[in-house]
Amino acid sequence: MSSRFRWLLLPLVPLLVASWLTVPAAAAPAGPCPNPEAIQVPGAEFQRVECQTDLSATALAAKGRSDIGDWAGLHSKQSTNPPAGAGIQIDGYFPDDSTTNTTYGWNHDSQFVIRLPENWNGQLVITGAPGVRKQYAPDYILSDWMLSQGFAYASTDKGNSGTSFYENGSRSAPGQAVREWHDRVSELAVAAKEVVAQRYGSRPDRTWMTGISNGGYLTRWQLENRPELFDGGVDWEGTLMTPDGPNLFTYLPTALREYPQAAVDPAARQRMYDVGFEPGSERLWADHYAVYWDLTQRSYREAFDPDYDGATKAGTPFCRTGGPAGTATACDAQYDYATRPQAVKDAVASVSLTGNIRKPMITLHGDLDALLPIRTDSDVYTEMIADAGRSRLHRYYTIEGGNHVDDRHDVFPGEIRPILPCYREAFLRLTAWVTAGQTPPASRTVARPASGDVANTCPQLAASTRDHERGHGRGR
Numbered sequence: 001m002s003s004r005f006r007w008l009l010l011p012l013v014p015l016l017v018a019s020w021l022t023v024p025a026a027a028a029p030a031g032p033c034p035n036p037e038a039i040q041v042p043g044a045e046f047q048r049v050e051c052q053t054d055l056s057a058t059a060l061a062a063k064g065r066s067d068i069g070d071w072a073g074l075h076s077k078q079s080t081n082p083p084a085g086a087g088i089q090i091d092g093y094f095p096d097d098s099t100t101n102t103t104y105g106w107n108h109d110s111q112f113v114i115r116l117p118e119n120w121n122g123q124l125v126i127t128g129a130p131g132v133r134k135q136y137a138p139d140y141i142l143s144d145w146m147l148s149q150g151f152a153y154a155s156t157d158k159g160n161s162g163t164s165f166y167e168n169g170s171r172s173a174p175g176q177a178v179r180e181w182h183d184r185v186s187e188l189a190v191a192a193k194e195v196v197a198q199r200y201g202s203r204p205d206r207t208w209m210t211g212i213s214n215g216g217y218l219t220r221w222q223l224e225n226r227p228e229l230f231d232g233g234v235d236w237e238g239t240l241m242t243p244d245g246p247n248l249f250t251y252l253p254t255a256l257r258e259y260p261q262a263a264v265d266p267a268a269r270q271r272m273y274d275v276g277f278e279p280g281s282e283r284l285w286a287d288h289y290a291v292y293w294d295l296t297q298r299s300y301r302e303a304f305d306p307d308y309d310g311a312t313k314a315g316t317p318f319c320r321t322g323g324p325a326g327t328a329t330a331c332d333a334q335y336d337y338a339t340r341p342q343a344v345k346d347a348v349a350s351v352s353l354t355g356n357i358r359k360p361m362i363t364l365h366g367d368l369d370a371l372l373p374i375r376t377d378s379d380v381y382t383e384m385i386a387d388a389g390r391s392r393l394h395r396y397y398t399i400e401g402g403n404h405v406d407d408r409h410d411v412f413p414g415e416i417r418p419i420l421p422c423y424r425e426a427f428l429r430l431t432a433w434v435t436a437g438q439t440p441p442a443s444r445t446v447a448r449p450a451s452g453d454v455a456n457t458c459p460q461l462a463a464s465t466r467d468h469e470r471g472h473g474r475g476r
Helices: 004-020 057-062 139-148 176-200 214-225 248-262 266-274 282-304 342-349 378-387 420-436
Strands: 046-052 087-093 111-117 123-128 152-156 206-212 232-236 361-366 394-399 444-446
Touching: 057 139, 111 139, 111 176, 123 139, 123 176, 123 214, 139 152, 139 206, 139 420, 152 176, 176 206, 176 214, 176 282, 206 214, 206 420, 214 232, 214 361, 232 420, 248 266, 248 282, 282 342, 361 378, 361 420, 378 394, 394 420
Parallel strands: 123 152, 123 206, 206 232, 232 361, 361 394, 394 444
Antiparallel strands: 046 087, 087 111, 111 152
C-alpha cells in the first residue's frame, strides 16, 4: 500500500544510496554486460540482476523473464519488432504490504523491471502497466522498440494488479488503490535514474514518461504533478477520470444496460451513442461487453464506491436488474454515478486530472476505441489542457480506425487499424521536439492508409495526416 511520506523522501535518494547497499541481489551469470553486481536499486527490498544476450520480449518470456500472458492482446499478430539487443535486466520489488502480484512466487506488490541496453543513447523511459496487468504488460509494444533505439527502460506494476486490485486499501480509503499508482511510478523514476548512473557512469540526459490506457493516464498525471522527474511524455489513450464526469462510471453502466438490445433496437443504440460510443464501433460491442465493460465497471466501481453493493465485493457479473443501492443485490448496470454520495465524487477527485501539464506531451487515441470512447476521454482532456492554458505543450493525434487494443485488427482487419506504428512515430516526434526544437505537426487526425502494412508502418505525421476539427463532420 502506498505511503505518502515515501514520496517526501524521494529527493533524498542520492544521499541514501549508501544505506541501501545491503539489498539482496541474486548472482548474475556471465554475459555481455560489465559489472552487473555493482547495481543496487535504491529503495528496493529485493532485486535480481541478470545479464541477457537478448532483451526482446519473446526471448525473455521463453526464459521466464517476461510473461506472454501479461502482454497478450495488446498488439496485432502482424506487428513486428526490431532486435532489442543485449543488456542487463533487473527484476525486484519495493517495500509494500499487499500481495496481488504473484510473479516468481514472490507474492509481493510494487514489482518492477529495469532494462539497460548495451548501446545506450543517454535517455530513460518510464512506464506503468496498462489496465490491471503486471510490469511486463508493455514489453512487446514498448520495451522491445525502446531498447532497439538505445533507451534504458523501466516498468512498474503500479503497486497492485489483477481484477481484485481494489482490495489494496479501497474499502477503508476509497480510491487508494489508484492513488498508489502515482507514487509507484515516481518511486521507480527516481530509482531508475540512479541505476542508470551506476551502469553507465552518468544520469540520463532525458527521462520520458509514457504508457497505454492506465499507463497513458499515469503519463498525464505525472506530467501534471511530478514534472521535475520527466522531460516529456507520450500518452496512448490514457484513462480520463473527472469528479463531475465524464469518467468510466458515466458511460459503462449505460453500455451494460443497453448493449443487449442495441443490435436490434435503434433507440438503445442511440443511447449508446449519446454517452460517447462512436458510430462505426458497433462491431466491437459484443466482444467488449463480454470481456471489458462488465469487469471494468464492477472492479473500478468497487475501488471508488465499495458501499454501492453493501459487503459484496465488485458486484455480480452481468447483473442487469436487482436491488437498490446499498444492498448485496444492487446491479452495476443500474449504477447512477450522479446520485451517489459526495464521498464517491471526492474519491474520484483524488485521482482526477486537471489538464495542467507542465512538460511537452503527445496524445494518441483511436476514433473507434470501444472501451474509452474518444468523445468521453481524449477529446475532453484536450479541452482541459486548453482551459489550463497549456495547449502549446500538447499535440493530439486521432488515429482513424484505431481501437483500444491493437489485436482487434486481427479480427476486423478492414475496420481496425493498429495504433502501435503511429505511437512509435509520435515518440520520435516528442523527443525531437524537446531535444532539437523540432516542432511536431499540429493536432490532427491520422488518416488510415488505403494500402500498405498498417500493422508496422505509419507514414510521417506531417505527410499522412489532414487538419481536422475534432467533433465536427462525424455522424451521430
